[in-house]
Amino acid sequence: MELKKELIHQIQSIIASARERAIRSVDTERVLMYWQIGKVIFEEEQDGKERAGYGDFLIKSLSSSLQPQFGSGFSYRQLNWYRKFYRTFPIVSAVRTQFSWTHFKTLLSIDNANKREFYIAEAAKNNWTARQLERQVNSQLFERLLMSNDVQAVLAVAREEKLPSDAKEIIKDPMVLEFLGLRREAAYYEKDLKAAIITHLQDFLLEIGNGFSFVARQKRIHIEGDEFSIDLVFFNRLLQCFVLMEIKTSKITHQDIGQLQMYVNYYDRFEKQDFENPTIGILLCADKNDAVVKITLPENNKSIVASKYQLYLPTEQQLIAAVQKEIEKLDQQENRDTE
Known part of the structure; x- marks a missing residue:
């Protein structure tokens, strides 16, 4: 028996x-x-x-x-x-009873109260392990989100006091992909980067932002006999929309932006349900010219986001310099608006 x-x-x-x-x-x-x-x-x-x-x-x-x-x-x-x-x-x-002592040691190493409150809220909401929390702190998640948002907006989304209304509220720029194991000194092709992302999909979903679920890779679409392939398709439950991602291992061009805009338009017209929000496109690239991105897209654009990736954790000095650069851009824009 x-x-x-x-x-x-x-x-x-x-x-x-x-x-x-x-x-x-x-x-x-x-x-x-x-x-x-x-x-x-x-x-x-x-x-x-x-x-x-x-x-x-x-x-x-x-x-x-x-x-x-x-x-x-x-x-x-x-x-x-x-x-x-x-x-x-x-x-x-x-x-928080769901946090281990290792969680708390990481949180205690953060001196800025707003920053610490952000990581507490995100770790609790997303059920991060101690290792995931440590990685997000080391990759400067808080500072990267501040590059396109203010402190109160970042904290409000983290505390779930408001739902994100703009992709930039949850999508980081740059994205840090050190977990892929690709050395920045090595030569690699787009197919290598895409394959590494699929292999490390769980880590990648955590990196691109809250609320993402994987839908498809190399999604084929047909337009009047012509076939196209979208690198990655996600759905975001917070934004309630499809998110399409194109990956480029070079500096993006206006043609890349136009291609992704076509994919976004296709999804809006043929895939999106009436109760869902407009589709968002992310161009993940090795480098970008912000001015070219801005001029190529409409002034009120909320459908296309260009985000650089890097294959290593940034130093604190690099992030401080990047945040300062972003603040200076905002100050310059405000001065132009008041003139």
Whole structure:
């Protein structure tokens, strides 16, 4: 007599789920323990704040007492983390139970309150793992979104206080594709880039923005006997529209923009349902001339977005320079408008 495979799988699933819940429960208790330790340290430190250097003395003394018994989790450095944890999240209800201590260490490394609030909202909303959160912080997601939005708009979308009404509110420029494993020094073709994106589709969906689901690759369309192929087709549940993507490993031209506009028009006329919003096109390119993009498209354009990609994580200096450049452009535009 043999056991049914379905029965074995059912019990295996129960065991796996129970173990996962147990691990999450232990991690939640650990996070709360660190918060409580931080609270005790902070309150004691405030009581002795009149004494010079008391805070440093307090943590060193606690570490000397606790580390021999409880291990490296109570080193001088770790106890400082716990104090910072409480100072950053002084209300226990603000401590998200779905976050691990690794999540919180990444969040605690962010000094800017708006920036930290953005990552808290995005991580909770998208159920990011600690590794995904760390990558988004390292790839400067917040700063990239600020290049075409203001802080309050970025925070409002992250908190789900408003739905995005413009593709630029969720689509980054540049997109950082270091996870594809393509070296920037190496020569590669468009087909290599497209194949790498499909191989790493889950990571790519996380990078291009919130609410994207994959629909098709190399989608063929026929127009009066002529056949065309759209590189990638997505649907975005937040924008409630199709999103078409063309990939170029060179600097985009006005012909590339015209081709994508044709695809967008086709989808709007033959694929889009009446209750869906107008189709959006993304040109993902190695380089672009913003002035050419702007002149090629209508002034009120909201259907085509050109976004550069890079195959490495940007340095902080690169992002600061890029954000400053964008601010200067906006200032120049405002000055022209007021003249």
